[in-house]
Amino acid sequence: MGAPIDSGTSHRSGAKFGPQAIRGGDYLPHDGQRPHLALRTDGLKDLKVFDAGDLLMPGGDLVASLAVLREATEKISRAGAIAVVLGGDHSIASADVAGIANHLGRGKVSMVHFDAHADTGEDQWGALVGHGTPMRNLINDGYVRGDRFLQLGLRGYWPDNATLEWMRDQGMRSYEMTEIHHRGLKAVLDESFATLTDGCDGVFLSVDIDVVDPGMAPGTGTPEPGGMTSRELLEAVRRICLELPVVGIDVVEVAPAFDSADITAILANRVVLEALSAIAKRRSGSAYNPTQNLLDR
DSSP states (O other): OEEOOOTTOSSOOOGGGHHHHHHHOOOSOSSSOOEETTTTEEHHHHTTOOOOOBOOOOTTOHHHHHHHHHHHHHHHHHTTOOEEEEESSGGGHHHHHHHHHHHHOTTOEEEEEEOSSOOOOSOBTTBSSSTTSHHHHHHHTTSSOGGGEEEEEEOSSOSOHHHHHHHHHHTOEEEEHHHHHHHOHHHHHHTTHHHHTTTOSEEEEEEEGGGBOTTTOOOSSSOOSSOBOHHHHHHHHHHHHHHSOEEEEEEEOOOGGGOSTTHHHHHHHHHHHHHHHHHHHHHHTOOOOTTSOGGGO
């Protein structure tokens, strides 16, 4: 479902048009099929996938809009389904994760957060709710434990030292791009997975598209050079959804007005398909070896 709001943005707006762009970011026919070449599964056929359209959100009222989203994801979770939310700016994470945690239990959902920015601000230009604050709000409100919170792809010139100290005090695992570049994304994921499932019943995957270098994903509100490649993101999403019990997903901050040839929207579309395909593969119980030749799988 779409969450078409961008009143939480701090720089360039336009993410409210993200859900439409993500759905349309595909050159393949709309035939209800998406056979994944590497995984040899079809996320749209092997899972029961339903697009509920965009939520009706009160224009100009961010708090009320987030309440609508929180109620929706809680209902989806209670029905035994996985909510996949198309943003919208990243303020939606404070609601979609909260709704699922209201069902599964506070502190029972861990978090994997791809982003150029930590989104752990105490406030945003005086506002307590915005796309720079959701992760702090989730931890402060007890929905997610800080020591079950993984961040990947941080870089640039924020947050400040006081915010970094707060993050450290919460026990967060936050990986800046320099460390990821030198150690490798695989090593970072290897050392984090066991923590994410310790004492938690599910994992929420939150992907801010600005985690990817703006050369590959320019259509976003707060681009930051030096990010992941699109391939790195897709492979990480695949592995997370193959190996961890994912209970919810959001893909946020696609702003099509700043896109070039729809490459950001297409990437976000593929992030969703990658996640669905990997979840289907996990449920099938069949093995996947990324080093095996395609025709031998």
